[in-house]
Amino acid sequence: MTQKNRIEGGQIDRDANLKFTFDGQTYHGHAGDTLASALLANGVRLMGRSFKYHRPRGPLTAGSEEPNALVQLRSGARQEPNTRATTAELFDGLTATSQNRLGSLSFDLLAINDRVSNFLTAGFYYKTFMWPKAFWEKVYEPIIRRAAGLGSLSFQDDPDAYDKGFLHCDLLIIGAGPAGLMAALTAARSGADVILADEDFRMGGRLNSETFGIGDDAGADWAAQTVAELTAMPNVRLMARTTIIGAFDHGTYGAVERVSDHIATPMDGKPRQILWRIYTQKTVLAAGAIERPIAFNNNDRPGIMTASALRSYANRFGVAVGHRTGIFTNNDDGHRTAADLYAKGVKVTVIDPRPDAPRSMDYEVLAGAQVTDTMGRLGLTFVQVRLSDGTDRTIECKALGVSGGWNPNVHMTCHQQGRPAWNDALAAFVPDALPVGMIVAGAAKGDLSTAGALVGGATAARAALDLKGRMPKLPQAEDAPVTVTPFWYVEGASRAWLDQQNDVTVKDVKLSHQEGFKSVEHLKRYTTLGMATDQGKTANMGGLAIMAELAGKTIPEVGTTMFRPPYTPVAIGALGGRHRGQDFHPKRLTPTHAWAEEQGAVFVEVGNWMRAQWFPHAGETTWRESVDREVLATRGSVGVCDVTTLGKVDVQGADAAAFLNMIYCNGFAKLPVGKVRYGLMLREDGIAMDDGTAARMAEDHFVVTTTTANALPVYRHMEFVSQCLVPDMDVQLISTTEAWAQYAVAGPNARRVLEKIVDQDISNDAFPFMACGDVTVCGGLRARLFRISFSGELAYELAVPTAYGDALIRRIMEAGAEFDITPYGTEALGVMRMEKGHAAGNELNGTTTAANLGMGRMVSTKKDSIGAVLSRREGLNQSDDLRAVGIKPVDPADKVPAGAHLMAAEGPVDAAHDQGYVTSACYSPNLGHHIALAYLKDGSNRIGETMRLVSPLTGVDVAVEICSAHFIDPEGERLRA
């Protein structure tokens, strides 16, 4: 197919011929085209169907404000719905399909909605699908979802990568039109670090779409030269294809750079897009202005667009949308489009409702006339005009440019709660209160002439950087005054579109007002005016104007809705960046990881840590077999477990002991050097926060352990107490979690194994239960030894610098070979601690007190500690408080699952009669039945009682016996052996 609408000129590379398809049909375009400009060049005006009524639609604009021409780009996993054809940069092999249709684009079966449009007015869904209630989810919603909506997802993983990054600069300039370029030039020449960002792939803004010059050059040439000069400067970062999406606090801006969207697939390892966070001292907003349409009947046919869009397609892209074109304008800028098109050989008729509209020698101007209706099923063929004398005239044309004036692009000025101010001369909102550090220049400020933009850009940059000296001489440029007579909609218009993306008409706004939705925010929600991908950039002003008229108010009295980031839609992939799949969060590997992999360990994620869960042997078919074996082997002889993941904090200083006295509810001042003590940490409200051990390595040096999960918050809490509550205590804290590889060696033969490793005497006399100290291993490597036991067995924890962790585990396995030493994972660890009745995260669940844990007497009354005062509250010290107990099934075959609740053996089973709940449960291979830890009201006085353990949700109802939580070795003889 030939590019029948392609004309001379423009900034496209006619030597670069690009082939692309739209709805399966092959077309050709050129480098520098957008998908929309290339389709228009090929005579394709129809690009989509509207949201609600499935009306045929073509592009309304030539930019990112586009409401209509939304297409699906690419295919397969890269299929991307709802992309704007007006900004999609053409590349060779691009495939695009239209969306929101049933059947073909030109024969959409759902176009029937347009015939029944009387029913689909504002609030239709709210009114219609109220009853019966159950029908909403099952019947109405699926049908509506299928009929409405826009593009569809591929339901495949996005194959592309996205990066996130951070940039810092002195001055960020948003928009590279005349104001932005001039601001960048002024700032860059002063030596400041400048970022100039523009959403377009070609910098220059409107200069690329206009015919007038700057100085002696064409505007587009001046832009290109300026860009070249800026590119050569090391202190300037030019970011084309980069949309600033939001102005956040204190000079922080979000930006999306489309690195690879203009090529078929990103190069290997390259991101498709980068989400930048830009930190800047000052910002010049030079985001330009957006032309607004006028509402008239059937103003949404393909071929009808803003006048400036027609001008862009002609001047920048070398496309005449129609060789006969109408211009409907209420301002002089619309006449500029007429002049430009005429110069390109297009037959033009201008319809201007102003009786004093400027006349032309070249083309027909119908002053005092209005467009009252249009014709053409799939694209504009005729417009109907009411002339100043009241008679009607039909004009044949394929394109109609509409201009209702220009709206300064105030979006970004409002992201920090700012609201724009009304400007009568422009009949538009202009920036008012600005985010800190922002200055607005050019059309975004309301200076709509090119000369105004150049002066504004230079002035803004000078003000932002506080530059002294004389203002540089600026090139001559067009400086036409703004002449606009507010004109929002044609009298009598009804099916006249305000918001083409959401199919909101003048009639809908009137209906909304009539039904009482008079606040602008209510209007938006009720009619959906200004929602979806374009956020009403071309629609909102018309709606506001009609609202104002109906309410008898001025437009500023009606006000605007909030402008919120992002400025244009952002792909979820860009927000996620690299953090997806395996890279969602980093992994932490223990020092034994490589060795454990060799053993065939099954790993479990604990926080970010990968911990060995169990070590299956050949022939073991279930995890329970492995875990039971590990537990029995450890209790029978000796086992080894990597406990590096426990948080470790080095606490040093003259007041180290006093500090621990403060953070633990039990006392540490009198703990002798060379001893370890269990410590329970409370929150200030008296609830248990964490537990662990503190080993006194020296008078002024403790090694504190925390649970794996709480390592970070406990360290933070310790810093809080140190810096904020006891600021003059001499205590220094530093985390050493990863500095030491630490292994638990547990079981009756633990000492025999370690005697072969540790260089010092570790006999029971020399190194009794709860001893600790610096030792050496394997002939002199510095190490730390702690005689502590989580399993309840004779046990030690041995720590060496992490680099030696791999060597040490292999050495321990060698040394233990004669005792059949068994590595055990977190499951066996859990079983053994439950058999011993030790609390863990399930028991310290954020609701439990020391008393609940059976440790009430540990809370020292002789000293102050965090949480001590409030732990003594009456409400936390009732006679029937929960107490930790053990649970065993009456029938040994029964399970006693965690989460189940305890009820009296006889009586109702309901929340009112709840007696407690199971926190942890497992099968005990030593006892041969399931066991559990539980909290039970007044539990310590109910040992021996038979109760019902129930979980109505999962169908559990088991008779259980309350017992001591110390299932194994209640006297603690093993660990002292």
Place this chain on the structure above:
Amino acid sequence: MHDLTPTPALGAATQTIGTVTIAENTGVALASVAARNGGTEACAKVLKDVLGAVPDVGRTVLHDPEAGFWMGPDQWMIGAPMNTHEDIADQLKAKLGNAASVTEQSGAWVVFDVIGERMPDMCEILCNIPIRKMVAGDVRRTMIHQLGCFVIRRAADDHIRILGPRASAQSLHHALITAATSVA
């Protein structure tokens, strides 16, 4: 003399991607020093003896064989070659006595040297530091791939040293390689 062989945090081979070379540096022994109450002056004197100067806020003293950087108020990290200073914590403690708390840190960190023309571009998509405004000896604590790291701008303009948590050496290295590929 013990007979245990240390293993590197990662054991990754040096890779050059585009202009950027990423190398694991296994030869750094580390210890943290925190001045005790009333020990600030004595501690500063020792640090000056060892490093030539006390590292200022946000700064490194690049010195041989020991180098050091500021970690927090009255707190520094001291590094030196592992083959001569494996006992750096003991050495420092012997000099500092009760003037400071010393904690061995060698095992806690993985160290990567990142060198090359596009190192700044790589930094920009890795972490939130103003790399182009940093000068030799500047150090920033920052997050790389959700990991708390120190980034030290070394003497050469295109060289940074990254200290990251050892247990996440693999994840950190992966993030570095990914970023280098992205900007290559």
Place this chain on the structure above:
Amino acid sequence: MIIDHPLLGPRDSAEFTYMGDARLIDRPNPNDTDAAATFFDYAYLRDNPAGWHRELWFHEAGDRSWLVVTRNTLTHEISKVELARDVARAQGRSK
């Protein structure tokens, strides 16, 4: 938001962990006769002003300083940033 750290200069608030009302520095005296009441107030009752607020931020991904940040909760304007240790000392928490 950007927090101007007294030692390190401007840093993104993402490097910090927020804790809330800086009144948490004023931990009551446990030996007071009305300690039960004052601790209850301390632990549970906080102001939630729309406007200026002194709050605690922890430079977790930085130098691990606790800071007292005076911030307007309506505008996010930050008027003052202090080291919490200095504030605690000034408020008489030295031993």
